[in-house]
Amino acid sequence: MSEPVTVSVATPDSRYDILIGGGLLARADSWAGLPRSASAVIVTNTTVDPLHGDALRRALAPLHRDVITVVLPDGEAHKTWQTLNLIFDHLLERGCDRKTVLYALGGGVVGDITGFAAASYMRGVPFVQVPTTLLAQVDSSVGGKTAINHPLGKNMIGAFYQPRRVICDLDTLDTLPAREVSAGLAEIIKYGPIADAGFLDWIEANVDALRARDRAALAYAVRRSCEIKAEVVGQDEREAGLRAILNFGHTFGHAIEAGLGYGEWLHGEGVGCGMVMAAELSALLGLVPAAFVERLQRLCERAGLPVRGPRLGIERYLELMRVDKKAEGGEIRFVLIEAPGRAVVRPAPDALVAQAIERHLAA
Amino acid sequence: MSEPVTVSVATPDSRYDILIGGGLLARADSWAGLPRSASAVIVTNTTVDPLHGDALRRALAPLHRDVITVVLPDGEAHKTWQTLNLIFDHLLERGCDRKTVLYALGGGVVGDITGFAAASYMRGVPFVQVPTTLLAQVDSSVGGKTAINHPLGKNMIGAFYQPRRVICDLDTLDTLPAREVSAGLAEIIKYGPIADAGFLDWIEANVDALRARDRAALAYAVRRSCEIKAEVVGQDEREAGLRAILNFGHTFGHAIEAGLGYGEWLHGEGVGCGMVMAAELSALLGLVPAAFVERLQRLCERAGLPVRGPRLGIERYLELMRVDKKAEGGEIRFVLIEAPGRAVVRPAPDALVAQAIERHLAA
Structure with a gap:
């Protein structure tokens, strides 16, 4: 030990x-x-x-x-x-x-x-x-x-x-059931795109070991995730600014969780699928190439996460995102990726948000 | 104005x-x-x-x-x-x-x-x-x-x-109904015994003006009370020590309120009667002369406050005080007066607590 x-x-x-x-x-x-x-x-x-x-x-x-x-x-x-x-x-x-x-x-x-x-x-x-x-x-x-x-x-x-x-x-x-290990991996994966491109590479190389619950891989993944989160939160305890990047994937994910009724999807599953939608929105806004969306989607799939959202109806998605407490005065602010390891928080046109969701809905 | x-x-x-x-x-x-x-x-x-x-x-x-x-x-x-x-x-x-x-x-x-x-x-x-x-x-x-x-x-x-x-x-x-003015005066009176002997004198001289809602008297009483409380709280926001003196009369008062069911007595009424009991306990412990108890009782009466507690039974009083959140490990800590303007927080023997209550129960 x-x-x-x-x-x-x-x-x-x-x-x-x-x-x-x-x-x-x-x-x-x-x-x-x-x-x-x-x-x-x-x-x-x-x-x-x-x-x-x-x-x-x-x-x-x-x-x-x-x-x-x-x-x-x-x-x-x-x-x-x-x-x-x-x-x-x-x-x-x-x-x-x-x-x-x-x-x-x-x-x-x-x-x-x-x-x-x-x-x-x-x-x-x-x-x-x-x-x-x-x-x-x-x-x-x-x-x-x-x-x-x-x-x-x-x-x-x-x-x-x-x-x-x-x-x-x-x-x-x-x-822990395998499904819950995957849900946990969603939050670990998250720290790569928003804060640490090298950690994203590491996760891609170790995702199988993590799913197999390799002690050393888990210890590093938990530690690095906590370190990144502590650094972000330390600069912004009350979520006025920087801390919001930790919500990458969460705005879409919460809409899925709430739309299906809490408990249908695990929180991490919503975040996994939500990250793919948020990456798509980043690509639609010209921030990252389409290849980045595919890369993140592939990693989420390998982690055992769902990457296609339920067909709640686009209007319902938007409505659920507007009531989310990260919305301010009814305006939804999205965490978007500018480059692996760098996130930005900003609003986006409804039409593009709708398109990002559409492209990642279940058949 | x-x-x-x-x-x-x-x-x-x-x-x-x-x-x-x-x-x-x-x-x-x-x-x-x-x-x-x-x-x-x-x-x-x-x-x-x-x-x-x-x-x-x-x-x-x-x-x-x-x-x-x-x-x-x-x-x-x-x-x-x-x-x-x-x-x-x-x-x-x-x-x-x-x-x-x-x-x-x-x-x-x-x-x-x-x-x-x-x-x-x-x-x-x-x-x-x-x-x-x-x-x-x-x-x-x-x-x-x-x-x-x-x-x-x-x-x-x-x-x-x-x-x-x-x-x-x-x-x-x-x-505001007159009864509620009196209830407010209980908390104002409190600041005298615990922190400011001069303020206690001032209240005795102005209690009639306060009950008549004289603007200048009210402005001074509210201001001085807030100043004293701010000073005490500023030194001890989380109530580990000094702040506890603000609870003078409250341990007995809460027992009365809870024992009768919330809403029967106003909070300030419980505090008024509770201060008399706490002063009595201070006298029984030899901290202040009996004359101080009489002085405080007289002032509470002039303020329109009840000074005799309901007959809940002594055991019930003690039980209610033990569940109060100011109790620690089941030990009740009382705010007692050492001299006008100076309070101390300490436990007391059940027998003396019972006696202090007994002496101030309704006929």
Whole structure:
């Protein structure tokens, strides 16, 4: 077992570490220096608890007098106020005070909802992320975004709130369905086009190893993704400008997710297909050659991602993109690629957006 | 009409002004320099909207293209997730983006819930407080505390989130029921014992003028209260230490409020009676002479506040105080007075706490 890698993340108010490696749950030093409250609460779901709940409970037993587990229903459809309230009910019924540490054990849904619970419970308690999906390890580890969905929009209610630590145990990825590995690869691929042409080359050379869950390949991919995200977020915590490039593929992707109803497509699947559409739009605007669209599409296919969107109707796509919270005054701003490794954020004519979507719809 | 007074509040991340004076809603300079988003949302309630809604809509008409009003049901009983969601529903149905400014027009409930809505909507939009009760003007203007209640506890779910400005128009107090003026005086009185013996003397000399809504007396009382609170909060935004002294009377007061069911007693009424109990506890611990308890009780009576608590049963009082979020690991920490103008925070033996309550229960 090799030594874990650490990525340090600095925010205006705090700093914390992301630990990346195999066997981290069982290593005592993964937990050193975290707050030792009397009570701690593990928030997880019905899928992850049987797989990794005991390992985390064993790890926390020496740190806290009481370790409570709250098991949520699994899936994006449950990223709601009702589920959030389940956590609050448990915390209050068990008399948890404002020093109680929350541990998020699971994927992005568990991380987002637990983070928002931690941000809001008594106006803020400490929390630690233990992401068990590849997507959550690269996407939720950095940036402090927490949220729940509203019937009228994804991630509409939330907070910026930083974890005390993120523990990415690569062993937890062994139990991940192949479809979810692919969804995680979408967010990893994303960092190439927007920020690092060399990383895009590396992913193309290693996509098979990543799908086979090669430890060394995963460790590098997670680390490099977190590093790039930390660099971008560090310059722009509140998403006024630069941070928006992290949403490459997301505007189209969210429309697909929302249009089909949350949970039909995985978030990463929406992002994969959305990146192809956003690349197409970049090409239609003359920013990149058509060959770049083909290159990205080919990589997404090799990663096991869908590259053709559902036939929701073009008007419906546009409508869903306009209500997205990245829209301002009804104007949609797209993350476009100018060259491999360089992104730009700007509006685009509806006609070209429609064409970009049309070209990548399912038959 | 005299010039408004300004109290500047600095927080680690921001600074903002509290404007205090008569006729502020109608003065153009009250609104100068605030964000001019396309849409703005006034959140108010069924009582305040008919009294002051039109004045605020007139004031905002030159600043925003669309001004939407969301009218909530009135009362602490509605400081719930359901009411909060009403705001989110409106914001999303009207396509409000992350630049939309929220204006809280009303008392503490409207301010707390609107502040939390602003903190959480799309992870944070700007908001302006327009408090129309004396309590809200002195209590919610400073400190950035926003929250909703949970069935198991008051203010359990919330955020620290600062307004862009607070506009305390003293004219709005003319429509306030006398009972609510008294409730506001409780929080004003509080600042004397905990921080400023001279202010306590001043209140004793001016309590009749305050109840008669004398403009000059109100302006001074609101200003001095905000100044003291800003000074305390500036040193300790997250309530780790010093800020706790602002909760003088609140531990007992919250127990009364919760024990009777939110809405039976006004928050300020709970605080008034709670201060007398907390002063009694201070005397029982030998910190102040019994004469100080009598002095504070007499002042609360003159302010029109109840000074005898409901007979909930001592055990119920203690239980309610233990679940209060200021308790840590089940230990209740009380704000006690060492001398007029000086507070200390510490635990106390249950037997003395029980005695302090017993001595101030209704016949």
